[in-house]
Amino acid sequence: MARSRRNVPQPKEHSALSIDNVSKLYGTAPALDPISFDINTGDRVALIGHNGSGKTTLIRIAAGLLDSSTGSVSIGGAVSGSLSARAALSFIADQPTFYDDLSLWEHMEYVARLHGVEEWEQTAADLLGHLGLYDRADDMPNRFSRGLKQKSAIALGFIRPFDLLLVDEPFVGLDAAGKEALLELLADATAHGSTVVVATHELSFVHTVGRIIALRDGRLVYDGGTDDINVDGLVRTEDPAGEHDGERH
Numbered sequence: 001m002a003r004s005r006r007n008v009p010q011p012k013e014h015s016a017l018s019i020d021n022v023s024k025l026y027g028t029a030p031a032l033d034p035i036s037f038d039i040n041t042g043d044r045v046a047l048i049g050h051n052g053s054g055k056t057t058l059i060r061i062a063a064g065l066l067d068s069s070t071g072s073v074s075i076g077g078a079v080s081g082s083l084s085a086r087a088a089l090s091f092i093a094d095q096p097t098f099y100d101d102l103s104l105w106e107h108m109e110y111v112a113r114l115h116g117v118e119e120w121e122q123t124a125a126d127l128l129g130h131l132g133l134y135d136r137a138d139d140m141p142n143r144f145s146r147g148l149k150q151k152s153a154i155a156l157g158f159i160r161p162f163d164l165l166l167v168d169e170p171f172v173g174l175d176a177a178g179k180e181a182l183l184e185l186l187a188d189a190t191a192h193g194s195t196v197v198v199a200t201h202e203l204s205f206v207h208t209v210g211r212i213i214a215l216r217d218g219r220l221v222y223d224g225g226t227d228d229i230n231v232d233g234l235v236r237t238e239d240p241a242g243e244h245d246g247e248r249h
Contacts, residue, residue: 014077096153
């Protein structure tokens with residue numbers, strides 16, 4: 001159903017995603033303090049934090065869509081934004097955009113052919129059916145509701161092969177069936193060896209991961225496992241106890 005990772009072996013010495021001293025300034029205002037962490041191949045990670053915590057900024061820098069002020073990002077050892085990194089990465093944005101003159105099926109064909117996917121039609125049909133979009137294949141996704149646009153973006157993210165999947169708030173606007181379909185696709189991706197990093201508040205996903213990375217006001221305040229962790233506390237604007245500040249497991 002989901003696309004498996006690319007048939008290109010990745011060097012074992014490289015992390016799937018490496019964030020090294022990455023920060024971001026808008027003028028003199030810091031959006032991200034220097035942040036560093038590595039994510040291993042095949043991991044499933046939840047990136048959490050309150051609105052404005054820096055999640056979207058960090059994930060867009062990781063995807064090569066935004067320049068950092070300091071530091072560097074690599075994907076499987078390749079510099080973020082390079083051709084090798086882009087070939088390995090699939091990114092699903094929180095506000096998807098579409099071509100005005102292409103149907104959903106044409107979008108699927110365009111992305112699949114762009115990434116050299118052979119016999120893409122059955123994969124596209126399976127994805128659209130799984131997400132409840134099969135009957136909308138000939139419609140223009142730029143005219144869809146928020147939820148249908150999100151489902152369309154998910155389908156496009158999974159039609160192509162990838163080693164690393166970065167997703168920003170994918171559950172927003174999805175109905176219960178859509179959330180369940182997405183959870184199954186994410187699980188399938190890691191089962192096939194891909195690495196998945198999702199910025200989200202959705203607890204149904206957070207409880208499926210082995211690692212949480214939490215940001216607060218642009219700072220890394222927690223990086224570790226999920227056992228006995230108060231997720232609600234980590235996404236609040238302040239941490240009354242301060243017990244997780246800077247903690248790394």
